[in-house]
Amino acid sequence: MSSCQIVNTLGDTGSILSMNHQYRDVADLLIPGRVPPISKAAVVVHNGEIEWAGVQSSIPIKHKGLDFIHVPVLMPGLWDCHVHYFGSPPNDSGGGYEQILGPIALFGARTVRDLERTLLASFTSVRELGGYGGEIAAGVEEGNFIGPHIYSSIAPLSITAGHGDIHRLPLRTVLDGCAHGLPFAVSDGVPECIKTVRQIIRRGAKIIKVCVSGGVVSVLDDPEDAEFSPEELKAIVEEAGRSKRALNAGVKTIEHGSYLDEECIALMKKKNAILVPTASIIEGGWASRDYFPPETYKKFHQIYSSWKGAYSLAIASGVKIALGTDQANSQEGTFNSHGSNGKEIYFAVQAGMSPLAAIEACTATAPETLGEHIAPKSGQILEGYDADLIALSQNPLNDVSVLSDPDNVTHVWKMGNCSNRLSCCGRVLLFGFLLSVIKTRVQKVPR
Known part of the structure; x- marks a missing residue:
């Protein structure tokens, strides 16, 4: 040794x-x-x-x-390029986003412990793609409590009834929450999308996340649904580029990549885009049938085989990869608990990367997901x-x-x-x- x-x-x-x-x-x-x-x-x-x-x-x-x-x-120090600090309650059952409506100060208090767990698990930097971490990051930098460097999108952009909407609640309740600190942003139409990007940047976003397809935890949409029109997406990316939140006014990373095929992979390589495959949430969700409501687990079943093949194909094809977990749970001992981030490297090796390549994807490559204007000299x-x-x-x-x-x-x-x-x-x-x-x-x- x-x-x-x-x-x-x-x-x-x-x-x-x-x-x-x-x-x-x-x-x-x-x-x-x-x-x-x-x-x-x-x-x-x-x-x-x-x-x-x-x-x-x-x-x-x-x-x-x-x-x-x-x-x-x-x-x-390691990087996790896809986390969420929601400060979820002790009774989190994986059933949806409703549980993160409530006292924001309480969610922030829970997040303090999650940040500590992340740092002590060897992750000195994270890219938060929606959550409260970005808005309490100053507390970390001031030394009030310990945690990683946080580069946050603050809130993901979603269409009405999309992956970032909370479908079981009245729309007005959701929109009111978004206007008062909820880490989500629902927008429809080009003018609204442009304004929302500006509002999120005003809240401190270093990057912009866009839900371009349906998701697993959201109730009414399907993972294969297309969300946002081409015109809306173009407006979002261009506006993000104006504030250096998108590299060369283009999308820099693809999260999950559940349905990547050879055509998508060729385009990613041409554009030098980075895949963040989030194996921890998909492998962990697949193995945790009893954790989720039946309708949510059905979606894991729907995407699992396709995602597994897409990940292996991306590795074999030489797509640039940075590792991220999609960790979001404040409870200890679940597959998705903060502080268990390191298993993402294990899953990368299982998918076909060498240990050294997987470590590079979790260190040297990771800052590139922020774009050249935001990325620190790190990793x-x-x-x-x-x-x-x-x-x-x-x-x-x-x-x-x-x-x-x-x-x-x-x-x-x-x-x-x-x-x-x-x-x-x-x-x-x-x-x-x-x-x-x-x-x-x-x-x-x-x-």
């Missing part, structure tokens, strides 16, 4: 390491995200960024002689990139299911700050595999 050493420097006063200090990670196994793994490598972090990365024997003299701790594997261990890093107790290249269990994640660094899974006692970190006791900054996890 390879190992990884996390090395830190202190100021002359011996104070807790701040983001203005420098520290070094020395790794016997480094998985950089896009380039091949590096044995006996080192990473230097300064001001929340990676200042240097390479082979240990080539460490610049000014970075040598530092104390370190010892962990098995170091790699970039790779390269000079100038954000110091979002994770340490694992086992090598995922030998067994990719290691990433499915948060207990295998020993450390998570977000912008160089540690949100640690293991014992934290003030300024001293104690690990079973400690080579030397160091003083470092620890962002303590609220309990």
Whole structure:
């Protein structure tokens, strides 16, 4: 088993390491995200960024002689490119969106725990495609609670009676909810679609999500239904492009891809579009018949075989893929619970990707789903990139299911700050595999 050493420097006063200090990670196994793994490598972090990365024997003299701790594997923090922070109630039964109507502050309070679970499961960044996460993201960045970087669409656009409508409720109730913070947006006709895009951007959206087909959880529509007219879609994409929310005024990602065929795949490759296949929700939903109402599970049955074939075809055809789970449940222990995001990588390997390719789809490729104007320098261990890093107790290249269990994640660094899974006692970190006791900054996890 390879190992990884996390090395830190202190100021002359011996104070807790701040983001203005420098520290070094020395790794016997480094998985950089896009380039091949590096044995006996080192990473230097300064001001929340990676200042240097390479082979240990080539460490610049000014970075040598530092104390370190010892962990098995170091790699970039993971990305989940399709999540929803709805703050769902304890009695969530998978029956529909009605349950997220209620006190928004309560949904936000539940979401705080979900954000913590996501981060400690090794996911330092997420793309939220509808939910309350985008509107409480400032609380994370201010340090009020811990969580990943959140790049949110705030609310998906849907037609009346479409996938983003709540079909069992009176339409006026739905529209009123949308106008008062519900993370959905119902629009019909070109002028209304343009205005809705602008309103969502005003609420803080970094990307625009459009429900172009029917869905599984929504009641009245069918997954094969086409939603929005070509004219409406063109207006939405063009308006998003005006605010740099759509790359070159075109659709950047396809979510789920349940009915992709060779013609669709050829067009995706031509347009350099990215597939986010969301295996966790589809595989998990398929295996959880008793969790859903019969009419919802029937839709999982309807799409499952087609989706499974489409995913494998996309991999074999060389479509660019970024991984996302569609996690949305605040309850612990369900197939769709926040904090179980890592199983998406396992499903990618089952569908035909190599472990290294699946990790790349969950790290280096993922920021590209935001477009060049929004994407951070993240997902790779390269000079100038954000110091979002994770340490694992086992090598995922030998067994990719290691990433499915948060207990295998020993450390998570977000912008160089540690949100640690293991014992934290003030300024001293104690690990079973400690080579030397160091003083470092620890962002303590609220309990």
